[in-house]
Amino acid sequence: MPESDSLCEVDRKVVAEIRGVGTVDLYSRLVELFRTGSSEALAQLRAALETSAFPPARAVCHRLKSSAANVGALAFSRQVGLLEQRCVEGDLARAQDLLEGLQAAHTGLMRKLALS
Secondary structure (H helix, E strand, C coil): CCCHHHHCCCCHHHHHHHHCCCCCCHHHHHHHHHHHHHHHHHHHHHHHHHCCCHHHHHHHHHHHHHHHHHCCCHHHHHHHHHHHHHHHHCCHHHHHHHHHHHHHHHHHHHHHHHHC
16 A cells, blocks of 8 residues: 555646636635545545445545546545445455555645645
8 A cells, every 4th residue: 555645645737737727716626625525535435334335435435536536636546446446346454444544644635735
């Protein structure tokens, strides 16, 4: 599993592309939506995995993966994709490990996104 710091990386190309669209600060709005949505998604994932509810967990992963990619959090998005796959496979132990890593990285990721 990648170190927590690597999950906090933000792809500058994605940020630049979004910031170049229109006159409204679209990127800041996307980051704020991601902040609230990702916090909720991580809580939903924790609850789903506590009861081994893999189909709902997989659905949450799918949405979170896309949201993370949309703000340039590509490493985080890839890790969510791995978690989604573990949910498909029903691998609870590995899914919980991946979720813990994502939760550990989330605060640092949000800090980096805010500075991007």
